[in-house]
Amino acid sequence: MGAPEQLDRYRLLSTLGSGGFGEVYLGLDPEGHTVAIKVLHPHVAADSLALARLAREVETMRRVRGPHVAEILDASLTGPRPYLVTRYIQGRPLSTVIAEDGPIQGDGLVRLARGLARALASIHAAGVVHRDLKPANVILADGEPYVIDFGIAYALESASVTASGLVVGTPGYLAPEVIDGEAAGPEADVFALGATLAFAATGRQPYGTGPPTAVAYRVVHHDPDLSGVPPWLAAILVDCMAADPAARPTAAEVVARIEAEVRGNAAAAQSAPPRRAVPRTRTLPARNPADEPTREWRPGGRPPSAAEEARRRHRRKVHRRWIIGSALVVGLFASAARTHLPELSLLLLVLYGLVVLADAGLGMFERARDRVLTDAVGGTGAVAVWALLSSLFSTTTLLLAVGAVLAVLIGLVAAG
Structure with missing residues (x-):
């Protein structure tokens, strides 16, 4: 100070x-x-x-x-x-x-x-x-x-x-x-x-x-x-x-x-x-408990192995990418349909909201706060993308973007 x-x-x-x-x-x-x-x-x-x-x-x-x-x-x-x-x-x-x-x-x-x-x-x-x-x-x-x-x-x-x-x-x-x-x-x-x-x-x-x-x-x-x-x-x-x-x-x-x-x-x-x-067959290395701060962590059960921890991290990474990517795609598609097919635009947003709400419910049941937070960001993000793109770009431009996204998705499916 x-x-x-x-x-x-x-x-x-x-x-x-x-x-x-x-x-x-x-x-x-x-x-x-x-x-x-x-x-x-x-x-x-x-x-x-x-x-x-x-x-x-x-x-x-x-x-x-x-x-x-x-x-x-x-x-x-x-x-x-x-x-x-x-x-x-x-x-x-x-x-x-x-x-x-x-x-x-x-x-x-x-x-x-x-x-x-x-x-x-x-x-x-x-x-x-x-x-x-x-x-x-x-x-x-x-x-x-x-x-x-x-x-x-x-x-x-x-x-x-x-x-x-x-x-x-x-x-x-x-x-x-x-x-x-x-x-x-x-x-x-x-x-x-x-x-x-x-x-x-x-x-x-x-x-x-x-x-x-x-x-x-x-x-x-x-x-x-x-x-x-x-x-x-x-x-x-x-x-x-x-x-x-x-x-x-x-x-x-x-x-x-x-x-x-x-x-x-x-x-x-x-x-x-x-x-x-x-009796102990081996002595664990000493460590200063000052390095062990008061923390929040999940109790119970056996300690996860390194492989289990790696799988959990991978699943969390895939889940984040899926939520963020789908929010962008849904927001784009809904904004493209807003002018000529407003009912479809609203339906896309509602269906996506229900999906992330159900996923967040599973996250709360599993007490996975990071999953619930990601779902909340994805749901609000889709609406934000929809509102932003609708106000900045014309319907023709948005339809061209939708076509490009569909082409990329079809190419990825074909390549897989």
Whole structure:
């Protein structure tokens, strides 16, 4: 940024980072205190359903208080640039700490586990679900963890997103039930807590890396790789990452278990051999989870193979070409018939509209938003071509163009 920018009562000093929902700035409030200001991305700000839900959730989110959370201090969701203001924590994201310094061990891991569990207990006590707990949403400052962005992903998972059948979140930290399309509750946060602590203790993502669908498949059908996690913590993480959400402890219970384990087994934890939750025949390459942003993706099922993905891309390409090409041809034919055969002109447009409407219906049934969008563009495009050509060219010129198009089509059929 250049000169400090003013956003309502706040001065934006510099950019701190960018996430799936907005740009985060370091700012100053009217009293001169440093704050973190998340300005929502334009595509998020344009979703009225998401903003309405976020506005309802903000009042609940502002009740969250605790030494390990970055509390929401202010919010403005009605202007051209909606934003949230939170307490500023000067530190590094946990994902960056692990990438630069390696796994956290010893007393540092104890402080991290205790602080994250306490933060989650504070969030849940206020009736809030974080929905996107992951290493990138944990700030480490002087060895103490602070949870940021709680409740935002949950609030912004609007009806328009939910209706599309997509999941908002980060693969590897989403609970199995969320991947299967169920609503995210506090149990899903406990699962994410377990995955985050497993990553912090080992430097590896507990379900490996790869395409989102492949990671999601492992989350649903395999146990996490907890090799290298200290035994005192591994016993807790096994329960936190249970496939059945009802079998997971609450955040408050995790806090109590961590305290008990630390008090009773600190000495044994230093000498006990590493525990491997599930034997592995190979180790997947490590990857910084900061490279895995919060995203929308389709849950369930097995991960598609490369050949299946190639076939899907080819079908989408053919579909786009067919819709665009047919829109141009129908628009041309309808404009040529407009003067002498207006009924035929209207019939062509109506029939084409019904065809693309039926195709869009299939796209909605299959939850293929790109297909629905292409059909909408094709339908409006045919009408636009019809209106434009009718106003610019004479009937004779349009008939000559129709003849040329027919000749080309007949030639292509004959050549095939």
